[in-house]
Amino acid sequence: PMLEQCYNMLDFEAVAKKTMKKGAWGYYSSAADDEITLRENHEAFHRIWFRPRILVDVEEVDFSTTMLGTKVDVPFYVTATALGKLGHPEGEVCLTRAAKKHNVVQMIPTLASCSFDEIMDAAEGDQVQWMQLYVNRDRAITKRIIEHAEKRCCKALFITVDAPQLGRREKDMRSKFTDPGTNVQSGQQTDNSQGAARAISSFIDPALSWKDIPWFQSVTKMPILLKGVQRVEDVLKAIEVGVQGVVLSNHGGRQLEFARSGIEILAETMPVLRELGLENKIEIYIDGGVRRGTDILKALCLGAKGVGIGRPFLYAMSAYGFEGVDRAMALLKDEMEMNMRLIGCTSVDQLNPSLVDVRNLGSH
Numbered sequence: 042p043m044l045e046q047c048y049n050m051l052d053f054e055a056v057a058k059k060t061m062k063k064g065a066w067g068y069y070s071s072a073a074d075d076e077i078t079l080r081e082n083h084e085a086f087h088r089i090w091f092r093p094r095i096l097v098d099v100e101e102v103d104f105s106t107t108m109l110g111t112k113v114d115v116p117f118y119v120t121a122t123a124l125g126k127l128g129h130p131e132g133e134v135c136l137t138r139a140a141k142k143h144n145v146v147q148m149i150p151t152l153a154s155c156s157f158d159e160i161m162d163a164a165e166g167d168q169v170q171w172m173q174l175y176v177n178r179d180r181a182i183t184k185r186i187i188e189h190a191e192k193r194c195c196k197a198l199f200i201t202v203d204a205p206q207l208g209r210r211e212k213d214m215r216s217k218f219t220d221p222g223t224n225v226q227s228g229q230q231t232d233n234s235q236g237a238a239r240a241i242s243s244f245i246d247p248a249l250s251w252k253d254i255p256w257f258q259s260v261t262k263m264p265i266l267l268k269g270v271q272r273v274e275d276v277l278k279a280i281e282v283g284v285q286g287v288v289l290s291n292h293g294g295r296q297l298e299f300a301r302s303g304i305e306i307l308a309e310t311m312p313v314l315r316e317l318g319l320e321n322k323i324e325i326y327i328d329g330g331v332r333r334g335t336d337i338l339k340a341l342c343l344g345a346k347g348v349g350i351g352r353p354f355l356y357a358m359s360a361y362g363f364e365g366v367d368r369a370m371a372l373l374k375d376e377m378e379m380n381m382r383l384i385g386c387t388s389v390d391q392l393n394p395s396l397v398d399v400r401n402l403g404s405h
């Protein structure tokens with residue numbers, strides 16, 4: 042199909058499924074075990090309904106916002122996804138260029154196919170980039186990565202905390218994985234028989250714990266966020282140890298099967314933070330299953346500062362390269378703009394919990 046025939050994120054997924062190499066499709070689309078959390082991520086949004094306001098002047102709609110103190114044009118960001126060159130020969134820089142065009146933040150994965158510097162070089166001017174970190178057993182390597190990211194003006198460090206071991210993804214394990222040139226850190230011989238995920242992740246330190254957080258704070262001035270938080274108690278602990286934010290996420294359903302969706306945890310977390318007067322002490326992000334402008338608006342209504350999007354941009358990139366990601370971002374903006382009007386809001390700060398009905402969210 043032609044690019045112009047893609048009208049939403051699911052259309053890109055359908056094209057990608059038909060056109061991508063089997064191994065690449067297997068790595069991108071796969072998730073843990075029976076992929077129940079994967080499906081739940083998307084379906085959880087379907088249990089939230091709007092309570093729109095009427096007769097509000099919505100001629101001018103503006104969905105710009107701030108994330109970690111930086112002004113951005115849209116409240117979604119490109120989250121970190123490894124191995125960009127599996128989907129497209131240019132890899133992550135496709136995402137970088139589209140993000141530039143739309144003033145969208147990009148989170149750079151530790152396991153990018155392009156080198157970190159190639160991605161930073163593709164970014165222009167004041168384009169905002171964040172760094173996703175898998176923590177190496179060898180902290181000297183991790184320290185070098187962090188210092189280099191800061192030197193190249195990365196604006197934040199997202200430490201992935203839901204992957205002490207990379208998940209079992211059977212679709213990925215079944216397909217024969219061939220490495221298109223990853224900047225793997227371990228230096229070890231990789232064993233491809235268990236799929237891409239396991240081949241590239243043996244360096245990750247499973248001993249990482251809360252006790253390590255002060256060390257990260259001592260080696261960087263970048264804001265530190267924890268990516269992959271699953272319960273309100275850990276959000277409170279994150280505030281206590283003084284990190285700047287968390288991403289409520291289950292890694293796109295790729296890690297713990299039967300982990301709950303970010304949006305559901307968000308709905309549970311924000312009332313607790315408000316009750317304790319802590320809602321301004323930390324920035325809360327979510328990712329997982331976001332496919333529509335309405336999904337983004339629901340998350341913002343419930344208190345998310347921003348929303349990460351993974352697979353849809355990978356699929357758009359794999360199917361159509363830069364133009365695909367460009368169109369995917371434009372479509373999401375279009376969906377958001379129209380639905381902001383339909384719920385009677387003209388700016389992000391007007392989005393609030395009274396605009397959504399979450400009575401069915403936790404009880405499906």
Ligand code: FNR
Pocket residue numbers: 068069070082120121122123150151152173201268290291292293294295328329330331349350351352353355
């Ligand atoms: C990921 N994700 C991920 N997260 C991370 O912290 N480091 C990583 O290297 C990767 N790699 C990765 C690869 C692929 C192919 C996918 C699909 C996902 C998880 C990612 O950041 C995010 O949590 C999910 O992708 C969000 O879910 P959706 O938008 O894909 O549904």
